[in-house]
Amino acid sequence: MAEKLAGHGIGDAADLVVTSGMAAASMIPAGVRAYVIGSPGLRAELQVRDVELVGDRAPADVVVVGISADFDYEALTSAMRAVRAGARFIATNDDATFPDANGLLPGNGAIVAAVATATGVEPEIAGKPHQAMAELVRAKLGSSGIVVGDRPETDGMFARSMGYRFGLVLSGVTALEDLPVDPTPDVVADDLADLLTKVQQ
Numbered sequence: 001m002a003e004k005l006a007g008h009g010i011g012d013a014a015d016l017v018v019t020s021g022m023a024a025a026s027m028i029p030a031g032v033r034a035y036v037i038g039s040p041g042l043r044a045e046l047q048v049r050d051v052e053l054v055g056d057r058a059p060a061d062v063v064v065v066g067i068s069a070d071f072d073y074e075a076l077t078s079a080m081r082a083v084r085a086g087a088r089f090i091a092t093n094d095d096a097t098f099p100d101a102n103g104l105l106p107g108n109g110a111i112v113a114a115v116a117t118a119t120g121v122e123p124e125i126a127g128k129p130h131q132a133m134a135e136l137v138r139a140k141l142g143s144s145g146i147v148v149g150d151r152p153e154t155d156g157m158f159a160r161s162m163g164y165r166f167g168l169v170l171s172g173v174t175a176l177e178d179l180p181v182d183p184t185p186d187v188v189a190d191d192l193a194d195l196l197t198k199v200q201q
Contacts, residue, residue, distance in 0.1 A: 027132050035078055036063075037066065037115075062089075067092070088124070146187075147165070159183070168181070170189070171191040
């Protein structure tokens with residue numbers, strides 16, 4: 001994430017990046033056995049906290065679900081059995097979709113919904129607008145700021161829960177024809193560059 005930001009001219013951001021994977025990891029104590037559906041980055045965050053990662057169908061204390069292009073029936077079965085056996089169920093986020101250069105792709109919420117349907121258990125959600133993410137952001141950035149995003153239901157609600165301003169960009173999921181939205185943005189812009197111009201005026 002820091003490298004992507006640097007590519008947009010935002011340098012020295014490594015210590016300021018907070019991800020939903022980091023938020024999920026912050027919810028899990030050291031030594032816990034975790035079955036993980038998710039990216040290498042999520043696994044690395046859990047390992048930093050000394051969480052033991054277990055393989056398919058192994059006993060687990062917690063199931064952590066993050067976005068994964070490798071999600072399959074075996075992973076769903078392993079997650080289902082662990083949760084049904086009493087494992088805690090944590091989702092990094094519940095975004096239904098996310099934008100790609102060629103259109104929308106299924107988001108982590110689609111994977112989370114599969115596990116929830118198979119288990120009958122709703123997950124604890126780590127990412128915005130939920131508490132674990134809010135605590136990490138406040139610790140790094142303080143009590144005031146602006147949340148910039150393309151989803152009112154996550155980015156906007158996160159801004160409101162943090163007491164931050166909400167800057168809605170129309171370069172992702174939300175389009176001009178979707179307005180008005182709830183919560184009402186403090187700033188609406190075509191993209192990040194446009195938003196920066198409007199905020200600095």
